[in-house]
Amino acid sequence: MRSTDRLYEQVKAMVTAYRLRPGERINEVELARQFGVSRTPLREALNRLASEGFLSATANRGYHIRPLDPQRVLTLYEYRAVVEVGALRLAAERASTAALDELAGFAARSRDEPDDDVQAVRLLALDEEFHERLAALSGNDEFLRSIRSLNDRIRFVRWVDMQNRRSGTQGEHMEIVRHLQARDTDAAAALLRRHITRRLDQIVEVIKAGYAEIYTDNALAAHVVGQAPAPIP
Known part of the structure; x- marks a missing residue:
């Protein structure tokens, strides 16, 4: 797997497991530092995730994690x-x-x-x-x-x-x-x-439980992503 593809998959894992919280703005500088990459490949990964519906992108405001709506x-x-x-x-x-x-x-x-x-x-x-x-x-x-x-x-x-x-x-x-x-x-x-x-009411209840999970231990993020992303070689 190419390093750019690996970076995309790792960032997607963080996003889909809500290691970054709903509505949170992505700190590109900090995320690039964690992965050991420059902002250029990270921006490519974020653009791809936004185009696929995993993130929201706003001009001059960067990327945000989609809320649990x-x-x-x-x-x-x-x-x-x-x-x-x-x-x-x-x-x-x-x-x-x-x-x-x-x-x-x-x-x-x-x-x-x-x-x-x-x-x-x-x-x-x-x-x-x-x-x-x-x-x-x-x-x-x-x-x-x-x-x-x-x-x-x-x-x-x-x-x-x-x-x-x-x-x-x-x-x-x-x-x-x-x-x-x-x-x-x-x-x-x-x-x-x-x-x-x-049904919508069932989804509302699941999302309530999801927010409780996100703001406590978020076991899915801990398993899927781990405590820190591995540097991209």
């Missing part, structure tokens, strides 16, 4: 539901029985992972991977690219939401695959939509 999160979940259900319907047409059996095996292994604080980040990663594997069975790279981008953009909210939903989430993954194995596309699509969809 319930309405914005709702629009991302609505978009996610449409994209993932579309990918599932193509997967139902195109995926082989062997491919669906492999997805079922992955879902079963994920369900059997220990449920504790040490494994929390891995459980989130497994949840994201299930949805990406399902999208990959569509045979359409654009669906997979969109879902990966959505996973990045809602990672923190999803992390908080999963704290009370992990067992139900894994069980629903298994049920979705069972419907696909039975070639019952409509049942699989309906369950996936319910699995993803959140």
Whole structure:
């Protein structure tokens, strides 16, 4: 991986885990110092993140971390539901029985992972991977690219939401695959939509919990980013 790409990924990890707090202005001088880079490659990374919706950029005011806004999160979940259900319907047409059996095996292994604080980040990663594997069975790279981008953009909210939903989430993954194995596309699509969809009031409650997490220990940031960014060689 090129050093500029590595810098982009590291800054994105900080942003998506809210190591920098919602609404906070990015101190480019300090961040460049932490990463051991000049401001030029850092500015390139920040411009890219702003163009992808991870940051807000204002002329003469620099870059800010996007706030945890319930309405914005709702629009991302609505978009996610449409994209993932579309990918599932193509997967139902195109995926082989062997491919669906492999997805079922992955879902079963994920369900059997220990449920504790040490494994929390891995459980989130497994949840994201299930949805990406399902999208990959569509045979359409654009669906997979969109879902990966959505996973990045809602990672923190999803992390908080999963704290009370992990067992139900894994069980629903298994049920979705069972419907696909039975070639019952409509049942699989309906369950996936319910699995993803959140009401605005639910999102508001998750965001309240998210702010509490951010302003206490923020376990996701501690795991994903660590206590300090590594210098870029």
